[in-house]
Amino acid sequence: METAEKTLDEILALAAAHFKVPREKLSPDEDFFKALGIDSLQTLDLLTKLENHFRVELPDYELQGVTDFRTLAGKIQARL
Amino acid sequence: MGCERELGVKQFKGQALSWQVTSGVIELALHRGPCNELGSVALGELEHFTAALDDLEQDAHALIIYSELKSGFCAGADLRELYARSQTIERTQAVLGVRDFLERIHHVLNRIDAAPLTTIAAVHGVTFGGGFELALVCDLIIADKMARFCFPELRLGLIPGFGGIPRLKRDLGNAVVRDLLLTGRSFNATKAQQIGLVSQVVAEGEALRVARATAAQIGKFDRETAVAAKRFIKPIPHDELRHEIDVFCELFSRSAVQAALKKFVESTDAQPYLP
Numbered sequence: 001m002e003t004a005e006k007t008l009d010e011i012l013a014l015a016a017a018h019f020k021v022p023r024e025k026l027s028p029d030e031d032f033f034k035a036l037g038i039d040s041l042q043t044l045d046l047l048t049k050l051e052n053h054f055r056v057e058l059p060d061y062e063l064q065g066v067t068d069f070r071t072l073a074g075k076i077q078a079r080l
Numbered sequence: 081m082g083c084e085r086e087l088g089v090k091q092f093k094g095q096a097l098s099w100q101v102t103s104g105v106i107e108l109a110l111h112r113g114p115c116n117e118l119g120s121v122a123l124g125e126l127e128h129f130t131a132a133l134d135d136l137e138q139d140a141h142a143l144i145i146y147s148e149l150k151s152g153f154c155a156g157a158d159l160r161e162l163y164a165r166s167q168t169i170e171r172t173q174a175v176l177g178v179r180d181f182l183e184r185i186h187h188v189l190n191r192i193d194a195a196p197l198t199t200i201a202a203v204h205g206v207t208f209g210g211g212f213e214l215a216l217v218c219d220l221i222i223a224d225k226m227a228r229f230c231f232p233e234l235r236l237g238l239i240p241g242f243g244g245i246p247r248l249k250r251d252l253g254n255a256v257v258r259d260l261l262l263t264g265r266s267f268n269a270t271k272a273q274q275i276g277l278v279s280q281v282v283a284e285g286e287a288l289r290v291a292r293a294t295a296a297q298i299g300k301f302d303r304e305t306a307v308a309a310k311r312f313i314k315p316i317p318h319d320e321l322r323h324e325i326d327v328f329c330e331l332f333s334r335s336a337v338q339a340a341l342k343k344f345v346e347s348t349d350a351q352p353y354l355p
Binding site for chain 1: 115151152155205206225226227228230263264265266267268269270271
């Protein structure tokens with residue numbers, strides 16, 4: 001089973017690749033809307049990518065109030 | 081309508097959509113930014129399309145509906161237009177205006193639903209609300225793996241109004257319908273295929289190509305047989321569709337809906353499409 005840190009690393013790598021942002025510019029605790037410069041439609045794209053990658057289903061209401069990668073990783077980890 | 085070009089009934093280029101017929105396949109392309117929201121312009125051009133369908137169907141065996149926009153298939157009703165119009169007139173008139181719009185869009189979608197062709201929705205990205213309902217009128221949905229489906233109307237204090245509930249019930253088990261409608265959550269193409277909504281999930285960007293290949297395959301079979309089979313297995317739930325309009329209009333008249341629409345339209349939040 002994946003560790004939380006590994007899950008977080010994979011999310012950061014996926015987000016960087018999908019939105020073409022240098023990986024080193026993303027940190028686990030910053031606001032990903034601001035870091036990635038994305039809106040809610042693009043957030044749904046990220047959600048889809050993560051669901052496909054981790055083979056989980058994450059209802060989007062689980063994202064309420066989630067703005068940083070570390071918290072997002074926790075939500076994914078809870079489904080693994 | 082402005083900025084459209086009538087190129088003969090077999091071709092049309094409008095502001096919101098275009099169509100052409102190639103090798104017996106009608107291709108209806110949506111292309112009104114930001115995400116093909118269905119407002120008065122799109123509705124007018126959809127009516128133009130269905131008026132031309134009697135003629136287009138003569139030489140066609142399939143219809144593919146797809147989006148040319150990167151943002152997705154269709155984000156649903158044009159809520160900004162709906163809100164703007166409801167602010168300029170008295171509430172009773174606004175509800176009548178909504179009813180008129182719904183009846184017109186139902187007429188269009190029912191016509192596509194009943195078309196004596198095999199209809200395919202090739203979807204990607206956001207396929208929400210009215211966009212989901214447009215896909216549901218088709219016989220087949222082919223989704224790329226980034227497609228996402230949702231009926232977010234509950235978040236506005238509404239129910240789907242373009243025929244989504246009766247058509248969802250036609251295709252899926254009641255438990256799944258309850259989950260989608262009562263949680264208002266979005267779900268991906270993999271889930272959509274697991275529940276029997278989507279017939280094929282394909283790589284990102286490949287939905288239209290696969291839809292064309294599927295349409296070509298369908299063209300090999302006897303068209304009259306396909307039409308007879310479709311009429312037999314895919315009834316149109318007319319009574320429930322009319323009832324849905326009534327329920328929608330009743331809900332729309334409430335002030336809570338106006339408040340929710342205002343919040344969506346005026347939001348500068350990064351998250352208006354998240355529940």
